[in-house]
Amino acid sequence: MNDLFGAAGPQRGKPAPVKGKSPARGGTLGEADYNAASIEVLEGLEPVRRRPGMYVGGTDSNALHHLFAEVIDNSMDEAVAGHATFIEVSLEEGGYLSVVDNGRGMPIDPHPKFPKKSALEVIMTMLHAGGKFDSGAYETSGGLHGVGVSVVNALSEKLEVEVARGQILYRQTFERGKPTTPLTIAGKTPNRRGTKVRFLPDPQIFGAQARFDPARVFKMARSKAYLFGGVEIRWRCAPSLVGESAKVPTEATFHFPGGLRDYLAGDIEDQELVADQVFAGRVDKAGKHGSVEWAIAWLAGGDGFVHSYCNTIPTADGGTHESGLRTALLRGLKDHADRIGQSKRAAALTTDDVMASCAALISIFIREPEFQGQNKGRLQTADAARLVEGAVRDAFDHWLAAAPSQAAKLLDWSIERAEERIRRRMEKEVARKTAVRKLRLPGKLADCTNSSAQGSELFIVEGDSAGGSAKQARDRASQAVLPLRGKILNVASAARDKLAQNQQLSDLMQALGAGAGAHYRSSDLRYDKIIIMTDADVDGAHIASLLITFFYRQTLKLIEEGHLYLAVPPLYRLTQGARSLYARDEADKERLLKSGFTGRGAIEVSRFKGLGEMPARDLRDTTMDPAKRTLLRVALVAQDSDATAEAVERLMGSKPEARFAFIQERAPKSLELVDV
Ligand code: 2B7
Numbered sequence: 001m002n003d004l005f006g007a008a009g010p011q012r013g014k015p016a017p018v019k020g021k022s023p024a025r026g027g028t029l030g031e032a033d034y035n036a037a038s039i040e041v042l043e044g045l046e047p048v049r050r051r052p053g054m055y056v057g058g059t060d061s062n063a064l065h066h067l068f069a070e071v072i073d074n075s076m077d078e079a080v081a082g083h084a085t086f087i088e089v090s091l092e093e094g095g096y097l098s099v100v101d102n103g104r105g106m107p108i109d110p111h112p113k114f115p116k117k118s119a120l121e122v123i124m125t126m127l128h129a130g131g132k133f134d135s136g137a138y139e140t141s142g143g144l145h146g147v148g149v150s151v152v153n154a155l156s157e158k159l160e161v162e163v164a165r166g167q168i169l170y171r172q173t174f175e176r177g178k179p180t181t182p183l184t185i186a187g188k189t190p191n192r193r194g195t196k197v198r199f200l201p202d203p204q205i206f207g208a209q210a211r212f213d214p215a216r217v218f219k220m221a222r223s224k225a226y227l228f229g230g231v232e233i234r235w236r237c238a239p240s241l242v243g244e245s246a247k248v249p250t251e252a253t254f255h256f257p258g259g260l261r262d263y264l265a266g267d268i269e270d271q272e273l274v275a276d277q278v279f280a281g282r283v284d285k286a287g288k289h290g291s292v293e294w295a296i297a298w299l300a301g302g303d304g305f306v307h308s309y310c311n312t313i314p315t316a317d318g319g320t321h322e323s324g325l326r327t328a329l330l331r332g333l334k335d336h337a338d339r340i341g342q343s344k345r346a347a348a349l350t351t352d353d354v355m356a357s358c359a360a361l362i363s364i365f366i367r368e369p370e371f372q373g374q375n376k377g378r379l380q381t382a383d384a385a386r387l388v389e390g391a392v393r394d395a396f397d398h399w400l401a402a403a404p405s406q407a408a409k410l411l412d413w414s415i416e417r418a419e420e421r422i423r424r425r426m427e428k429e430v431a432r433k434t435a436v437r438k439l440r441l442p443g444k445l446a447d448c449t450n451s452s453a454q455g456s457e458l459f460i461v462e463g464d465s466a467g468g469s470a471k472q473a474r475d476r477a478s479q480a481v482l483p484l485r486g487k488i489l490n491v492a493s494a495a496r497d498k499l500a501q502n503q504q505l506s507d508l509m510q511a512l513g514a515g516a517g518a519h520y521r522s523s524d525l526r527y528d529k530i531i532i533m534t535d536a537d538v539d540g541a542h543i544a545s546l547l548i549t550f551f552y553r554q555t556l557k558l559i560e561e562g563h564l565y566l567a568v569p570p571l572y573r574l575t576q577g578a579r580s581l582y583a584r585d586e587a588d589k590e591r592l593l594k595s596g597f598t599g600r601g602a603i604e605v606s607r608f609k610g611l612g613e614m615p616a617r618d619l620r621d622t623t624m625d626p627a628k629r630t631l632l633r634v635a636l637v638a639q640d641s642d643a644t645a646e647a648v649e650r651l652m653g654s655k656p657e658a659r660f661a662f663i664q665e666r667a668p669k670s671l672e673l674v675d676v
Contacts (some may be wrong), residue, residue: 049205055151132383222252292387470611
């Protein structure tokens with residue numbers, strides 16, 4: 001073996017001390033030492049092993065596969081630059097992954113800054129601390145995206161590099177980032193050219209069980225061939241790694257001169273399309289430099305996606321090239337709508353409407369791209385937006401103009417998406433308003449859980465104790481209970497401002513949710529039945545009449561539309577042994593005493609003093625359970641509403657003499673109770 005430089009090796013592999021930093025301590029730079037010059041500094045790999053997450057985003061399977069991406073990206077750079085025509089990817093039994101290209105081969109000459117080391121060793125063992133290699137020869141089109149192959153080296157238990165250059169084969173090996181051999185000449189290679197990197201990810205970093213997923217590596221390798229039609233990718237995988245049923249072949253060759261159009265076809269298989277044809281194209285050297293390729297299909301059903309790439313590197317978080325694409329498609333479609341006299345319909349369109357369930361691939365090649373974000377997954381280069389927008393826009397205009405019927409389908413479909421979006425937003429707004437109204441419900445209301453008015457009932461009860469019984473007796477899903485304390489304000493005689501201030505009535509109006517007076521809106525009523533449930537005595541009747549007056553005056557429509565009811569609680573309970581019967585009134589009681597019981601023994605008669613004293617079960621069985629109860633619907637009898645108004649005024653108004661006269665006249669009832 002020939003030690004080419006005599007300086008490399010495990011013992012002498014330490015980087016030369018650099019001003020302002022002591023690698024021996026491996027410490028971080030002090031604030032004072034941190035100057036512009038330090039940014040250019042290359043440092044050793046200890047930081048990578050100490051904090052792998054900072055360099056490859058973690059130590060999980062994603063991070064592991066990132067190592068492969070890092071290596072193949074270097075080969076792709078050589079291919080895209082026109083120096084390599086093929087790349088071999090081999091997954092080996094022992095967990096090794098090897099990548100070979102037929103490019104120019106990593107430089108092996110002494111590095112200008114570290115004359116005792118080869119460029120190869122510097123590339124493999126020194127962390128590129130943030131600036132750039134200042135020699136143009138080492139510039140990658142991946143730019144700052146690639147964390148560098150030295151990170152792969154740092155995180156590999158073993159790694160070997162072979163370079164075939166000038167008919168000579170060079171070789172150097174490493175362990176956990178440190179050289180285990182110097183760069184040596186391994187022989188002559190008259191027919192070989194390029195670089196080989198073979199490595200085994202370190203189980204100390206990724207875990208003892210960590211392995212490359214053949215399917216994932218396969219897909220990553222294949223996608224490179226789709227992204228750059230000028231390269232052939234040769235795939236090899238140890239048979240023991242692929243199960244019998246797996247879709248991963250042990251050997252394959254990828255070469256896709258059809259590029260993204262072919263890639264997309266494979267991705268969407270035979271899904272139905274909105275426009276029958278795929279919109280695909282390629283513009284080389286668009287603008288000053290850089291090229292753009294795209295393939296887009298609008299899927300009739302199912303989820304869409306946008307996969308974007310820069311220099312064959314996936315940009316999972318999008319960026320400027322994706323924005324350029326979105327702008328081009330939206331403006332193109334809107335302008336087309338203008339041309340065919342449909343601009344009004346297309347006015348509301350947004351990029352999301354045009355891109356909804358659209359399967360899109362966009363790939364650009366530019367020099368010195370800039371990436372941002374945690375995983376450097378977003379392209380930042382501003383020029384890329386203009387580059388893509390210009391290229392795609394031109395082609396899209398032609399595509400739309402050349403196939404008017406497809407263009408019409410796409411336009412109609414996009415407008416439908418916009419309408420759907422606007423409808424959804426309105427529904428959301430309504431739901432939000434309903435939620436806000438719910439928040440404003442009075443504290444005393446025990447609301448039902450059903451949110452729809454249909455089939456739900458509000459029981460207005462007298463006093464907190466009756467309220468308590470009613471809450472126990474109710475069906476929570478459909479029955480709400482609002483207790484009112486004592487006599488409520490007489491609406492017919494009270495002044496307007498007093499009405500507005502009255503807590504009881506304002507609680508009631510809030511619970512109903514439909515407003516009052518001129519602002520009453522039936523469609524907002526929160527319940528189907530409003531049931532007044534007062535004690536079966538004179539006071540109870542009075543409260544009921546006050547409430548009815550309130551509804552009559554404030555929400556007449558509610559009565560007209562048949563929403564107002566009176567509950568009919570019993571007055572007596574008759575018990576003989578285990579059997580109980582309930583009586584509505586005196587007459588009912590007499591009837592039951594005569595014929596209601598068959599057995600012998602005393603019949604116990606108890607008179608309910610109030611609903612609050614009634615056991616919840618009895619209240620449910622007699623008054624609240626829709627299957628067993630009696631309800632009276634409050635209805636307007638007089639067709640002539642003036643006559644009704646006059647009657648209410650005389651009965652409930654502020655002049656007692658009018659009330660007295662009314663009763664004296666025994667005028668026909670204005671309000672009638674209809675047994676239901
Ligand atoms: C920034 C560094 C990593 N590099 C070169 C030249 C060719 C070359 C490489 C490579 C991965 C697995 C096989 C340029 C670039 C270093 O500078 S890296 N090929 N292939 C590679 O890593 N493949 C190069 C200019 C003139 N001669 C050679």
